[in-house]
Amino acid sequence: MTALLTIDRVSKRFRGLLAVDAVSFTVAAGDILAVIGPNGAGKTTLFNTIAGVLAPDEGTIQFAGERIDGLSPDAICRRGIGRTFQIVRPFPALSVEDNVVIGALLRHRDVASARRHALAVLERLDLIDERTKPAAALTLPDRKRLEVARALATDPKVLLLDEVMAGLRPTETDRIVAILAGLNRDSGLTIVLIEHVMRAVMALARRVLVLHHGAAIAVGAPAAIVREPAVIQSYLGEEALA
Amino acid sequence: MIELWRGLEPRARGLIAMLLVALAAAPLAVDRYLISVLTLVLYFAYVGQAWNLMMGYAGQLSLGHALYVGLGAYVAALLWVHFGIGPWLGVFAAVLLAMVFGAVVGWLGFRFGVEGVYFALLTIAAAEFTRIAFDNIGFTGGSGGLFLPYQQERLGEWWNLRGGQLLFYYVALALAAAGVVVAAKLSRSRLGYQWLAVREDEIAARSLGINAFRAKMTAVLVSSGMTAVGGVFYAFYYNNLFPAQVFDIERSIELILGPIVGGLGTVFGPVVGAFILTPLGEGLIALTSRLGIDAPGAKAVFYGLTLIAIICARPNGVWPWLARVLGLKERSP
Numbered sequence: 335m336t337a338l339l340t341i342d343r344v345s346k347r348f349r350g351l352l353a354v355d356a357v358s359f360t361v362a363a364g365d366i367l368a369v370i371g372p373n374g375a376g377k378t379t380l381f382n383t384i385a386g387v388l389a390p391d392e393g394t395i396q397f398a399g400e401r402i403d404g405l406s407p408d409a410i411c412r413r414g415i416g417r418t419f420q421i422v423r424p425f426p427a428l429s430v431e432d433n434v435v436i437g438a439l440l441r442h443r444d445v446a447s448a449r450r451h452a453l454a455v456l457e458r459l460d461l462i463d464e465r466t467k468p469a470a471a472l473t474l475p476d477r478k479r480l481e482v483a484r485a486l487a488t489d490p491k492v493l494l495l496d497e498v499m500a501g502l503r504p505t506e507t508d509r510i511v512a513i514l515a516g517l518n519r520d521s522g523l524t525i526v527l528i529e530h531v532m533r534a535v536m537a538l539a540r541r542v543l544v545l546h547h548g549a550a551i552a553v554g555a556p557a558a559i560v561r562e563p564a565v566i567q568s569y570l571g572e573e574a575l576a
Numbered sequence: 577m578i579e580l581w582r583g584l585e586p587r588a589r590g591l592i593a594m595l596l597v598a599l600a601a602a603p604l605a606v607d608r609y610l611i612s613v614l615t616l617v618l619y620f621a622y623v624g625q626a627w628n629l630m631m632g633y634a635g636q637l638s639l640g641h642a643l644y645v646g647l648g649a650y651v652a653a654l655l656w657v658h659f660g661i662g663p664w665l666g667v668f669a670a671v672l673l674a675m676v677f678g679a680v681v682g683w684l685g686f687r688f689g690v691e692g693v694y695f696a697l698l699t700i701a702a703a704e705f706t707r708i709a710f711d712n713i714g715f716t717g718g719s720g721g722l723f724l725p726y727q728q729e730r731l732g733e734w735w736n737l738r739g740g741q742l743l744f745y746y747v748a749l750a751l752a753a754a755g756v757v758v759a760a761k762l763s764r765s766r767l768g769y770q771w772l773a774v775r776e777d778e779i780a781a782r783s784l785g786i787n788a789f790r791a792k793m794t795a796v797l798v799s800s801g802m803t804a805v806g807g808v809f810y811a812f813y814y815n816n817l818f819p820a821q822v823f824d825i826e827r828s829i830e831l832i833l834g835p836i837v838g839g840l841g842t843v844f845g846p847v848v849g850a851f852i853l854t855p856l857g858e859g860l861i862a863l864t865s866r867l868g869i870d871a872p873g874a875k876a877v878f879y880g881l882t883l884i885a886i887i888c889a890r891p892n893g894v895w896p897w898l899a900r901v902l903g904l905k906e907r908s909p
Binding site for chain 2: 385387406407408411412416417419423424425426427428432435436437439440443444445448484485488
């Protein structure tokens with residue numbers, strides 16, 4: 335498999351703080367990579383450099399053979415990278431359906447066909463019954479799925495998910511995991527997710543990247559990663575061994 | 577347009593048709609004074625619509641829209657007075673110049689991240705600068721004003737907007753109707769959805785591939801261009817232009833009250849707002865004079881109190897409520 339997304343020695347500094355420290359990894363088409371690590375490890379900053387919210391201070395990011403570091407967020411989305419936000423950002427006054435229609439309009443220039451696509455995505459994300467509600471009226475689990483639906487409606491090649499399971503009950507987590515696994519299986523969607531919920535990471539990810547103090551300290555299969563002493567010490571805690 | 581009409585519920589079609597017929601036939605039934613009031617209503621419905629596209633849909637607050645009215649008015653009037661070029665041609669120059677000014681204001685704001693109230697301040701400044709400039713340009717008549725000469729022999733030239741009250745009434749009706757169609761079309765278009773996305777959450781909009789700068793720029797361009805057409809109407813209706821009057825911030829505020837009272841981000845909000853506010857203002861003038869209250873500002877006090885009452889009762893505007901009462905569905909803003 336050739337790399338779809340290549341992060342090469344990317345660093346991002348906020349004044350004295352080195353938030354992301356020469357991180358390198360690749361994501362192959364069709365892969366599911368989880369990025370884990372303690373709070374403040376630089377996971378969201380790393381995401382923001384990929385999604386174009388922040389330009390890396392050093393290093394390069396390549397997507398489908400093209401350098402994308404430093405491009406604007408909208409330009410990066412147009413190239414095929416969709417993202418969700420850790421703190422969800424729905425369009426509150428608009429209906430759930432219109433939220434997703436706006437995502438779909440990226441590739442469907444005609445509103446009617448965008449709407450058809452949006453309804454298919456809503457169906458897939460189990461939100462079809464909520465479609466006429468204003469987004470502001472949704473519960474948190476529904477809002478998290480709306481966030482995924484809206485990004486998905488842009489037909490991305492890679493979906494960046496920033497803690498979409500956080501704050502969900504285990505049953506809701508399993509529901510999203512099943513939806514994401516299905517998307518990956520059926521359409522070959524490549525997924526990079528930041529996640530604290532190990533239940534989801536173990537169930538979904540093929541590979542796991544562990545960040546600590548901005549640096550990648552381990553990368554590998556989930557089962558191997560959870561046995562790495564460095565990972566246990568920095569993130570999972572000793573009790574995970576038990 | 578046919579598509580748009582087909583998309584409406586039968587009830588909405590009926591009501592729109594009735595309103596249009598009533599307005600078209602109004603001159604048969606009411607006197608000259610009421611026709612002049614209705615002309616103003618329709619004028620404000622139109623310019624309110626133009627402003628609402630920028631604020632109600634794209635979420636960019638302009639408190640200086642008098643700038644575009646004034647530019648449109650002056651360009652068309654100058655072309656007519658100095659070069660004998662009629663407004664049907666002058667309107668293109670008017671729209672173009674207003675859009676150039678809009679582009680400058682938009683670029684300054686959006687390129688440098690001037691947002692919200694600060695952007696609004698920028699729009700006020702642009703209108704004020706222009707007012708001061710026009711006060712001092714001899715070619716435009718300076719602060720002494722610009723007058724369109726009264727020429728008896730040209731009164732029948734409707735294509736040059738030379739005519740009586742009825743002509744202006746029907747031109748205003750056509751403008752207001754066209755404004756509604758344009759707003760309805762745009763609000764259902766790809767661009768309209770991009771505007772809503774930018775209004776609701778610009779960062780989220782950009783993450784969905786929307787070029788927010790371009791979306792906001794088009795909103796300003798469409799709005800300023802449309803507003804300038806209203807300015808051309810204004811110039812030929814009133815036949816005199818004074819910088820201190822047309823560019824004044826009071827004109828900008830007057831223009832935005834209709835859509836705010838009627839309902840921001842709705843197609844019929846600006847129309848409903850104009851139908852409430854203009855007759856209210858006129859009615860209060862009549863009422864205060866009948867009651868013998870000739871204290872200066874008495875009308876303004878009552879007007880202000882009524883505005884407060886309406887906004888308190890219907891904070892989302894009158895139209896969303898009215899639409900429910902009439903059994904219509906207007907999409908929520």
